[in-house]
Amino acid sequence: MAEGIAVSVHDTAPVWRGDTAGDALRRSVHLAQAVEALGYRRYWVAEHHNTPALATSSPAVLAGSILAATSAIRVGSGAVLLPNHSPYAVAEQFGVLAGLYPGRVDLGLGRASGGSGEAAARLGDPRRLGFGDALRELGEYFSGGSGGVRAIPEPGVPPEMWLVGSSVSSAADAGRLGLPYVYAHAIVGGGAPEALEAYRQAFRPSPALAEPHACVAVIAVANDSDERAHRLAASFVYGQILMRTTDPATVLPTEEETAAHRFTAAEERFLREKIGPQFVGSPERIAPRLGELLRRTRADELFVLTQVPDHQARIRSYELIAKIVSSL
Template sequence: MTQEIAISVHDTAPVWRGDRAGDALRRSIELAKAVEDLGYRRYWVAEHHSTPALATSSPAVLAGPILASTRSLRVGSGAVLLPNHSAYAVAEQFGVLASLYPDRVDLGLGRATGGSPASAARLGDPRRTGFDQQLAELRGLFDGGGHEGVRAVPEPEIPPMLWLVGSSVSSAVYAAQHGLPYVYAHAIVGGGAPQALNAYREAFRPSAQQQQPHASVAVIAVVSDSDERAARLAKSFVYGQILMRTVDPDSVLPTEEETAAHRFSAQEENFLRSRIDPQFVGSPDRVAPRLGTFIEETRPDELFVLTQVPDHEARVRSYEHIAKIVASV
């Protein structure tokens, strides 16, 4: 590898059986402090609604205590689903964060609504403007001149850094044409990262914020001392997805023991494999060569890592392993 790759965290604040949402959120803060000491650059939290298994409904709110608990880590959203919100409200929220924590706030944006139609209908942009208009409004509000006669206050001296997060070539090209740094969500759609990031680099147009392309990729990684332990840890979140899809959409996530006791049907096993196989699960000896090949194929400037496991100590340890692996590839 000829260039240093930054590593960052993507977090959904998973809620495991026997825990409360507050437990999950406090673990996110503890994890942020741990990865800062490991040299991670950013800590981003996702946006999910009407999903008791994931406590990240409000990235701006959660970013505040994470910023307060860390020293230099950049903190932000991965991503604020902008169609769910008024751009003006988002500008005010992230303006507060950026005023309190100068040059440490990122505003990752998504073009989708996510979640159920019912939750999206209750959250949506009240003026029903399109994403292009919302992005233009955000930029106008953050450039210090306001937008259409209004100003989002406070107006931070250093505005939050705008990003686009997506999982398609079209989202990559959109980010490039608007001069935004881009994150491809391999964690959601495996297999498309090389094509998307190449398209992003080819289509990139410099902007006032971003003079050079910044191509990133977000992956799921669970690394433990053995392949067996890593697989056992990774299965719990996927089993939780199965439960939410087939048994109870309001379920929280199963424990490691509950998952180990479950006998997966052939259909469930196929789903499990579809979610785990494209990602990076195993011991360091197993993950290192696969991740090295992936990095060679995608050539990212930054790697975002999502680790969703029921054992918090094992989660921190997984991020330790990833930091060592990326430093060595």
């Protein structure tokens, strides 16, 4: 990899037409094995609810399967959405993982709900703690307990806690808490340099982290052909169009289905808006733009999200991204 820059995976376990959620989850386990062999540092799984197109409703459960199928790569959540959960339950779940796989478990945390308001109302701690209070309580469980209550098991090597966000304020919060931070360029493109600078300015050393660790998460689809890369990337965006306009419960369209669709002018604009800030194309097209982002953000680590319907093309994309980063 490029000097000082690690590369890691962010995964949403996308479900494509003709497949089941089980197929998507098994592909995630297989992809984790493939990227471990490519030298990726981490494999993180997202949290989504009431979304048939994304099978990542339970990061802790999926992370456990991936940990069992791999040997060295760090595995965790990107992110557990803390408002959906009791901090105590999260501490117990990730305590089990860290007890079984010491030194390999990450606990990335976010503020969002990851689904509809109706789904969010059925999740969470009945006390409805604010994010800061929930985060504080969660941390206490990994250092002896909270309010006289211990989260068992108490792993000898606790999971590493991270914050994941897409704003300057979330970045500054992570800095003040002395936690590593991931800016989600995959969600909000363009704000990473300012957010990571705010993180570094606000950073205060903590028992968990002596120096700031600033990361950026992007969508990337690399292929030997620019045309094929864009065709692959368009399938997920077309799926977003379907979910927003005609069928919220859809799974994601195939590459062939997307190629056959005649995009309206509004859909074409949406496609450009989603793909434009991200990294789609051949290595020759991606490398200069990705290098510029890493230079401007001074990121310590790059997280890559690749959502394409062809599993072998997905693995190939991660292989090409690793080569791009190593050449920068």
